[in-house]
Amino acid sequence: MVNVSGSDADHADLAALTAELASLRAENGRLLRLLKLTRREVAPPGPGQAGFFDEPPGLVHAGSLPEAKVAFFGAMFAARTDIYAVRWENARTGQKGWLPAVRGGWRKGVRHAERDYLPLTAKVLSAHLSGQMHVGLYPLLDGDRCWWLAADFDGSAAMLDALKLCQGCSRARRADRAGSLPVRDRRARLDLLHRSGPGRYGASSRYRVAA
Secondary structure (H helix, E strand, O other): OOOOHHHHHHHHHHHHHHHHHHHHHHHHHHHHHHHOOOHHHHOOOOOOHHHHOOOOOOOOOOOOOHHHHHHHHHHHOOOOOOOOEEEEEOOOOOOEEEEEOEOOOOOOOOOHHHOOEOOOOHHHHHHHHOOOOOEEOOOOEOOOEEOEEEEEEEOOOHHHHHHHHHHHHHHOOOOOEEEEEEEOOOEEEEEEEOOOOOEEOOOOOOOEEOO
């Protein structure tokens, strides 16, 4: 007697996966038609490292010097270099947040002009990447421009909103690389990276920028 229950279960799982794939492809096609997007506009980005490093430090790999790896990270997430943020947490109250890094530590009541803000350097990035400290970046530059941003969308139309922003940036060539990642609970996330120069986003844009 031959036991075929395992084989039947495998066939059932395969059929379910095939049906789910067909459903996802149909939904994908519907969204493309709704937003009038071409296949090229929604194609996933190719390897982006060469675009960032046609010049030194060149391609970065596991065997690269630590300095080259830090430079790669700094270029991928380019931000203001005159300032960076550090994370704070009050163990007694449970409050936590971010504050600009200041020489001697942050003190209330000190005027802005009197604070000695610490610059974002390769040494600071290296400390962040090695786990010695937790650094926050300020991506927004003068003129409402930035090299990168991350936008979160909520609600039933989250994916559509993310795709619309992605479409607008792609057609306006504001971003060299864009990717939309659906998340659970009616949420979507959009990440934009610029290689040729910082893009400009108006202050009235309806999304949250995650530093």
